Amino acid sequence: METLPRETVVDVLENRLREEILTGRYPAGDYLPTERRLAERYGVNRTTLKHAYGRLLQAGLLETRHGVGTKVRDYLRLGGADLLPMLVRHSPDWIGEIFEVRRSIGALIAERAAARSGRKHHEELRELLAAVRSAEGGDAVQLADIEVHRALARATGNRVYVLLTNTLFHAYLPVRSALVRPFTDPEAAHARLVPVVEAVVAGERDAARAAAESYLTATERIMLEELA
Amino acid sequence: METLPRETVVDVLENRLREEILTGRYPAGDYLPTERRLAERYGVNRTTLKHAYGRLLQAGLLETRHGVGTKVRDYLRLGGADLLPMLVRHSPDWIGEIFEVRRSIGALIAERAAARSGRKHHEELRELLAAVRSAEGGDAVQLADIEVHRALARATGNRVYVLLTNTLFHAYLPVRSALVRPFTDPEAAHARLVPVVEAVVAGERDAARAAAESYLTATERIMLEELA
DNA sequence: GATGGTGCAGTGGATCATCCACTCAGTCAC
DNA sequence: GTGACTGAGTGGATGATCCACTGCACCATC
Numbered sequence: 183m184e185t186l187p188r189e190t191v192v193d194v195l196e197n198r199l200r201e202e203i204l205t206g207r208y209p210a211g212d213y214l215p216t217e218r219r220l221a222e223r224y225g226v227n228r229t230t231l232k233h234a235y236g237r238l239l240q241a242g243l244l245e246t247r248h249g250v251g252t253k254v255r256d257y258l259r260l261g262g263a264d265l266l267p268m269l270v271r272h273s274p275d276w277i278g279e280i281f282e283v284r285r286s287i288g289a290l291i292a293e294r295a296a297a298r299s300g301r302k303h304h305e306e307l308r309e310l311l312a313a314v315r316s317a318e319g320g321d322a323v324q325l326a327d328i329e330v331h332r333a334l335a336r337a338t339g340n341r342v343y344v345l346l347t348n349t350l351f352h353a354y355l356p357v358r359s360a361l362v363r364p365f366t367d368p369e370a371a372h373a374r375l376v377p378v379v380e381a382v383v384a385g386e387r388d389a390a391r392a393a394a395e396s397y398l399t400a401t402e403r404i405m406l407e408e409l410a
Numbered sequence: 411m412e413t414l415p416r417e418t419v420v421d422v423l424e425n426r427l428r429e430e431i432l433t434g435r436y437p438a439g440d441y442l443p444t445e446r447r448l449a450e451r452y453g454v455n456r457t458t459l460k461h462a463y464g465r466l467l468q469a470g471l472l473e474t475r476h477g478v479g480t481k482v483r484d485y486l487r488l489g490g491a492d493l494l495p496m497l498v499r500h501s502p503d504w505i506g507e508i509f510e511v512r513r514s515i516g517a518l519i520a521e522r523a524a525a526r527s528g529r530k531h532h533e534e535l536r537e538l539l540a541a542v543r544s545a546e547g548g549d550a551v552q553l554a555d556i557e558v559h560r561a562l563a564r565a566t567g568n569r570v571y572v573l574l575t576n577t578l579f580h581a582y583l584p585v586r587s588a589l590v591r592p593f594t595d596p597e598a599a600h601a602r603l604v605p606v607v608e609a610v611v612a613g614e615r616d617a618a619r620a621a622a623e624s625y626l627t628a629t630e631r632i633m634l635e636e637l638a
Numbered sequence: 639g640a641t642g643g644t645g646c647a648g649t650g651g652a653t654c655a656t657c658c659a660c661t662c663a664g665t666c667a668c
Numbered sequence: 669g670t671g672a673c674t675g676a677g678t679g680g681a682t683g684a685t686c687c688a689c690t691g692c693a694c695c696a697t698c
Contacts, residue, residue: 247690445678457653477660
């Protein structure tokens with residue numbers, strides 16, 4: 183059973199506003215119209231608008247000052263990686279840059295995991311790797327694959343790598359369905375991952391780094407073919 | 411002129427709720443009390459509570475289903491790096507892990523910047539480097555230092571590195587004042603950065619990587635002495 | 639003319655009461 | 669059994685209202 187997310191008014195309004203900001207209709211540094219005016223323009227209640235504002239504020243796109251107004255932040259300069267999902271949704275040319283970073287950090291993680299992981303991690307990695315092979319359907323394989331990468335990040339012993347892995351994964355989310363190609367064949371997906379896990383389990387840092395790099399390069403190539 | 415942020419009711423409530431979640435009073439997976447009950451418990455209006463909820467929802471700590479309730483997400487497993495600021499505020503032992511990642515990624519950025527940056531970047535780097543030396547006061551030096559790192563990230567030509575740098579910087583923010591030690595002497599701070607910028611400008615990848623690594627290790631050591 | 643206080647208009651902050659939409663479990667006719 | 673229905677409880681959305689804050693024009697004072 184899957185719970186499908188529903189589009190609330192606030193969701194729609196949030197997306198609309200974000201789009202207007204990202205397209206430059208409301209340029210960075212500019213003040214937005216007043217809440218009362220904007221609410222009227224979009225045909226919603228001011229309270230509703232404020233809920234949408236709250237999210238964009240939390241996301242780092244807006245900046246509010248009581249008694250003055252709300253302005254657009256210079257998000258490209260000051261924003262964090264959590265902006266990526268919305269940036270990708272708005273203009274997919276981010277994907278290439280994300281892939282490059284993913285490749286470098288993935289290699290880093292594999293190396294650290296090889297250096298530091300313990301028996302518990304190794305067992306978990308092997309289990310999750312097996313799950314990739316037995317998953318059915320590209321979607322399930324892709325998710326199983328992601329679980330392996332999460333486990334690799336955990337195996338570094340550094341929780342920040344887990345969060346970073348999630349951040350980069352979230353960045354793919356908006357276009358995930360378009361990136362399912364490398365995972366249509368469970369056997370192939372499994373085979374590509376094996377060298378990485380084996381090198382990590384064997385504790386061979388350089389091999390792990392190299393294996394991760396070539397794994398990521400390979401899947402990346404297949405994905406980009408699809409997008410092109 | 412500096413605009414000091416004021417604590418609104420929503421701010422206070424948000425922090426309070428976040429703290430209760432991070433301390434495990436409301437464990438991951440559990441449903442929170444209903445909005446009406448919680449609002450009453452904290453002595454605020456339900457609308458106000460919803461504003462606070464909105465932010466925590468956006469931050470990935472909560473998950474709401476219409477007609478059912480609001481539950482705590484498994485943020486440590488599924489959350490992104492944007493959670494770091496609040497995690498650090500709650501338990502500072504994250505700092506060590508953040509430093510390690512910062513070091514690796516900083517080295518990565520320096521290497522890429524050395525490989526790809528152009529004359530424009532070089533000029534900007536030199537200017538910002540000079541600004542470190544002429545800054546007055548630990549706080550200003552620290553900010554000038556950050557600007558150099560932002561510029562290094564921009565010099566990679568990959569915008570994702572800029573966002574990642576910001577994310578890691580945001581993670582320090584809650585304890586920034588405690589990490590000002592390396593920046594009390596502008597000359598010393600400047601001198602530590604020089605090798606990094608010079609290697610990048612010279613286009614020497616390995617030297618840039620090594621210089622960044624040793625720079626980050628050095629500042630990190632000074633910072634950690636302070637915290638201990 | 640420069641200074642500093644004051645009032646006002648406009649902004650966002652917070653609340654309240656109320657209704658709508660959704661979910662789920664229990665009920666009941668079939 | 670099966671399936672439609674109902675009601676209680678949940679979050680979603682609204683509109684009206686008041687509060688707190690900011691910036692500026694104004695003006696008395698010096």
